[in-house]
Amino acid sequence: MGSRNRGTLATAKKEDTAERVSAGVVSFILAILLGIAVVWAAGSGYVKIPFREVIRIVAAKITGNGEWLANLGRTAPVVVMDVRLPRILASMLVGANLAVSGAVFQGILLNPLAEPYTLGISAGAAFGASLALLMNFTLLGLWSVPAFAFAGAVFTLMAVIYLTAGSGEFSSGSLILAGIIVASILSAGVSLLKYLADDSVGMIIFWLMGSFASRTWGQVGLLAVTTFLGLTVFMFFSRDLNLLALGNRTAGSLGVSPRRVSLLLLITASLVAAVCVAVSGIIGFVGLLVPHMVRSVTGPDNRRLLPVSALAGGLLLLGADTVTRTLLPREVPIGVITALIGGPFFCYIYRKRQLRQNQQAV
Amino acid sequence: MYDLENVGFAYGARSVLKELNLRFEAGHFYGVIGPNGCGKSTLIDLLAGHLRPDHGCVRLNGQPLHRLDRKTMARNIAIVPQDFRINFPYTCREIVMMGRYPHIPRFAQPGEADRAIVEEVFQQAGLDGFQSRYVNQLSGGERQRVVFARCLAQQTPVMLLDEATASLDMRHTLRLLNLVAGRVSPASVVIAVLQDVNLAAMYCDRLIFMNGGGVAASGPIEEVLNAEVLQEVFQVRAKVAYNDYCDTLQVAFKKVVRP
Numbered sequence: 013m014g015s016r017n018r019g020t021l022a023t024a025k026k027e028d029t030a031e032r033v034s035a036g037v038v039s040f041i042l043a044i045l046l047g048i049a050v051v052w053a054a055g056s057g058y059v060k061i062p063f064r065e066v067i068r069i070v071a072a073k074i075t076g077n078g079e080w081l082a083n084l085g086r087t088a089p090v091v092v093m094d095v096r097l098p099r100i101l102a103s104m105l106v107g108a109n110l111a112v113s114g115a116v117f118q119g120i121l122l123n124p125l126a127e128p129y130t131l132g133i134s135a136g137a138a139f140g141a142s143l144a145l146l147m148n149f150t151l152l153g154l155w156s157v158p159a160f161a162f163a164g165a166v167f168t169l170m171a172v173i174y175l176t177a178g179s180g181e182f183s184s185g186s187l188i189l190a191g192i193i194v195a196s197i198l199s200a201g202v203s204l205l206k207y208l209a210d211d212s213v214g215m216i217i218f219w220l221m222g223s224f225a226s227r228t229w230g231q232v233g234l235l236a237v238t239t240f241l242g243l244t245v246f247m248f249f250s251r252d253l254n255l256l257a258l259g260n261r262t263a264g265s266l267g268v269s270p271r272r273v274s275l276l277l278l279i280t281a282s283l284v285a286a287v288c289v290a291v292s293g294i295i296g297f298v299g300l301l302v303p304h305m306v307r308s309v310t311g312p313d314n315r316r317l318l319p320v321s322a323l324a325g326g327l328l329l330l331g332a333d334t335v336t337r338t339l340l341p342r343e344v345p346i347g348v349i350t351a352l353i354g355g356p357f358f359c360y361i362y363r364k365r366q367l368r369q370n371q372q373a374v
Numbered sequence: 375m376y377d378l379e380n381v382g383f384a385y386g387a388r389s390v391l392k393e394l395n396l397r398f399e400a401g402h403f404y405g406v407i408g409p410n411g412c413g414k415s416t417l418i419d420l421l422a423g424h425l426r427p428d429h430g431c432v433r434l435n436g437q438p439l440h441r442l443d444r445k446t447m448a449r450n451i452a453i454v455p456q457d458f459r460i461n462f463p464y465t466c467r468e469i470v471m472m473g474r475y476p477h478i479p480r481f482a483q484p485g486e487a488d489r490a491i492v493e494e495v496f497q498q499a500g501l502d503g504f505q506s507r508y509v510n511q512l513s514g515g516e517r518q519r520v521v522f523a524r525c526l527a528q529q530t531p532v533m534l535l536d537e538a539t540a541s542l543d544m545r546h547t548l549r550l551l552n553l554v555a556g557r558v559s560p561a562s563v564v565i566a567v568l569q570d571v572n573l574a575a576m577y578c579d580r581l582i583f584m585n586g587g588g589v590a591a592s593g594p595i596e597e598v599l600n601a602e603v604l605q606e607v608f609q610v611r612a613k614v615a616y617n618d619y620c621d622t623l624q625v626a627f628k629k630v631v632r633p
Contacts, residue, residue, distance in 0.1 A: 122461050251480060255472060257462050261455055262521075264424050266528070267448030267476040312462035 035316035038309055042323035046104070049327060053334040054096045061088050069093065095226075102227040103333040103346070104326040105235035106288045107298060109242060111306075111325025112318055113281040113288075114299020116246055119253045119314055120274050120281075123187055124361060127299030128285035130188050132172055132195035133165045134296065137289035139198045140164025142205045142216055154230050158290040165286035168194055169278060185362075222293035222347020224333050231291045242284040243322060249273055250314040257312070295347045297354020298325055304361065375400045375532065375563045376421060381430035383416055390416045392587045394430070400531070403558050404565045405578030409608055412584045414567045415456075418536045421565065422453045434532070448476035452528040454538035458521045460510055466520050467505040470495060473527030492527055498553055499523040500546065514541045522550050526557070533557060535566035539573070551577050575599060575623045583607045599623050 054070075055061045065084060069092045072080040081089055114127035128134045143149075144160035152159050175190035202220065206213050246253075252273045255263040260270040288295070302325040303317060310316040329346070336344050376398035383391040390413045398404055406414050419425040420432055423439050432439045434450065442450075452473070460469075473495075474488040484492075496502055499519055504512075509520055518541050525533060533554060539547040554564050555577050568574045574581060581599055582592040585607045591598040604612040604625065611628035 119462075124461055248480075251475060255475065257460055257464070258469075258472065259455070259458065261419070261422075261424055262453065262458070264444070265422050265448060265451060265453040266472060267444045269444055307463070311468070312464050313468060 035310050035320055038320050039323060042320065042327060046323060046327050046330070049330050049334070050100055050104070053100045053330060054092050056334065056338045057091075057096065059087065059091050061092060066092055070097075098227045098229050098232050099224045099333070099337075100330060101232045102235060102291060103224045104330045105232065105239050106224075106292050106295065107302075107325040107327070107329025108322040109235065109239055109284045109288050109325075110295060110298040110329070111302035111321040112242060112246060113284045115303035115306075115314070115317055115321050116253065116277055116281040117299070118303060120256055120277055121187060122257060122259075124304065124365070125185075125188050125300065125358065126191075127297070127303075128165075128281075128288075129294065129296035129299065130191050130358070132168050132191040132193075132198065133282055133285050134289050134294045135195035135198040135202070136164040136166075136168025137161035137286040138164070138220060138294050139201050139205075140167075140286070141290050142202050142209075142220070145216055145219075146205050146209050154234055158234065158287045161286040161290040162283050164198075165282040165289070166279060168198065169282050218345075219293045220347075221345035222295040222350070223345045224292055225343070227291065234287060235291055238284055238287040239322075242280055243318070245280045246277070246318050247315070249277055250318055253277065253314045254312075293345075293347055295329070296351045297358060298329060298350055300361070301350075301354050301357055302328060304357075375435060376565075377431075377433040377436075378420075379431050379433070381420065381427045381432060383413075383420060383425060383427050390587055391420070391427075394587075394589065396582065396589065396592065398563055398565060400563050401558060401560045402563060402580050403555055403578045404563065405574035405581045406565065406567045406584060407569075407571060407574055407581060407607070408584035408590070413587045414584055415536055417584070418453065418534050418565070418567055421532075422451055422534055423447050445476060448528070448530075450530050451532040451534065452525040452530040453534040454522055454525045454536065456537040456540055458517060460517075463508045463510055465506050466501065466509050466512075466523075467492065467496075469509050469520055470523045470527050473524040473529075476528065491529065495523045495527045499526065500549055515543060515546065518542055519546060519550065522553075526553065531562040533562070533564045535564070535568075537567050537569060540569065547573070571599075571604070571625050572620075575625065576620055595623060599625070 051063045051066050054066045055063045065088060068080050069084065069089050072078065072089075073093055110128065117126040117128065117131060118124055128137075138161070140160035140163050141157045143164075144157045149160065150156050171194050172187065172190045175194070176187045202216075206216055209216055252263070252268040255266050255268045256270060256274065258266070263270045285299075303321050306317055306321045306324050310320050329350075332349055333346050336346055336349055376396070378394050378396040381391060381394040381396075382389070394417070406417060408414055416425065420427055421439075423432075423442070426440055434442065439447070470492050471484060471488070474484055474492065478484055478488060493505075496505055499522055501519055501523055504516070504520065509517060512520065518538070522538065535554065539550065542550065551573070554566070558564055566574075566578065568578075575595060579595055580593065581595050583590040583598065583603055590607050591603045600614050601612050604610060604614070611630060613626045613628075614623055615626070616622075617624040
């Protein structure tokens with residue numbers, strides 16, 4: 013062991029003592045990239061629109077100055093404002109929400125593998141939302157489907173925590189196992205609903221696979237409200253979330269009420285994830301991938317991790333959605349893409365954890 | 375400092391502490407000693423405000439503990455737990471700085487004074503050079519020293535140690551207990567659960583022997599550390615004598631264990 017250590021001392025030391033990159037700089041770069049990505053995405057697609065025209069169209073809509081739209085033709089403004097922008101903003105906000113809720117779940121449950129998808133919360137929200145679609149429940153207007161999704165998400169979260177609570181080990185694989193068990197039951201439930209649905213089954217199937225096609229401004233508004241609400245709550249408690257990483261007893265001795273803060277954050281994170289599912293179906297692994305990558309840049313301090321994750325998540329999902337929309341010969345549901353990339357990544361983190369635990373045991 | 379009146383606590387139907395009446399006075403280093411499962415950790419949790427007694431009352435400076443808000447408690451009571459695991463790659467400096475959180479407003483950055491305290495604690499705890507290392511890559515003993523440092527950085531009048539030195543080697547055990555003992559002043563108190571009676575004899579000036587959820591003996595060390603009490607509490611045969619090398623009482627045990 014000694015000789016091996018000497019050989020890798022230089023690299024190991026560098027890895028051990030890396031200093032944090034300023035979160036402000038990272039956020040600034042990500043925000044600029046996000047702006048560029050929005051303009052690029054709004055211009056690309058079946059109808060190509062030069063980015064100067066995109067900016068002109070958006071500026072005209074914001075300022076209400078119709079003259080700037082002269083000599084642009086009829087289609088371009090409609091394509092940008094009614095077709096592409098809602099989709100772009102929806103994918104961005106969903107990416108931000110999923111990344112942030114993943115980071116919060118990981119922080120509270122002390123489990124780097126936790127996120128809405130692996131905890132079964134997405135499946136629970138999908139079940140609730142399918143139920144609302146099947147029953148044609150519209151009493152709450154735009155919030156009808158999200159309300160059912162939220163109920164499904166919270167119910168699933170309770171069930172998963174209840175299944176794991178006996179062992180007292182949220183940080184172990186048993187939490188993820190419980191999540192997968194509950195998710196598989198709920199998936200069967202969704203299949204049953206699909207079977208019962210007959211006519212609207214096509215709609216449910218397409219929505220479930222995760223897609224941003226034909227999103228509306230209403231849904232964008234819904235997502236924006238949720239993002240704002242979620243980030244406000246999360247940032248307010250971000251320092252407490254840091255302390256929860258030390259365990260409930262220690263967090264309590266450092267001025268946090270562990271039970272109250274955990275419950276509030278878990279419910280808020282479920283709400284955020286549920287609204288995402290209600291709008292765009294199940295999109296897995298974003299909440300795992302993004303916080304993990306961001307943590308290696310900003311460190312695990314949630315006061316930096318959460319805002320940077322939001323920006324990075326938005327950028328990632330917007331980029332992925334635009335690539336599937338414009339570069340691939342046929343449009344593939346975004347949920348399929350993230351699962352294809354995120355699944356192997358999950359395996360990688362899981363394996364790394366196993367190895368480290370074995371090392372510690374020896 | 376602390377007053378416990380008729381304190382009782384049970385986990386469900388299993389009663390852990392019964393009718394506990396204790397007084398902890400400032401200016402002393404208290405050692406809490408007893409067999410496994412006698413309620414020592416529960417006592418620490420009650421003193422830390424992590425658990426609330428089922429009946430009776432725990433008072434800190436005359437105020438019932440459950441009336442104090444979390445912030446005030448965190449500025450007055452620090453705790454070093456027995457085991458500590460963390461899954462996230464915080465640096466040691468970030469962990470120790472968490473001890474300053476109760477003194478820093480929610481959205482403020484740590485000030486010059488906070489940084490200076492953290493840096494000083496690193497020197498005192500013999501952790502210089504660990505500041506930028508990741509806490510989840512340390513060995514168990516190293517990690518425990520970081521937790522000690524965090525507790526010291528909290529700068530509270532009350533320090534509670536729950537078998538805090540169990541995973542440390544002799545050198546660091548002595549070093550950290552020296553540090554903690556140095557923090558005892560007319561305005562502060564240290565209460566430590568210890569397994570090692572001889573370690574307790576070296577550092578504590580008052581001992582509390584617990585057995586079966588109650589107090590078997592308590593008081594100044596010269597009065598309570600004797601063969602009869604050890605026999606009653608641990609059912610072991612022991613000889614207590616002044617040891618001039620340690621300059622304290624020390625205990626020697628007979629190998630025979632009564633069935």
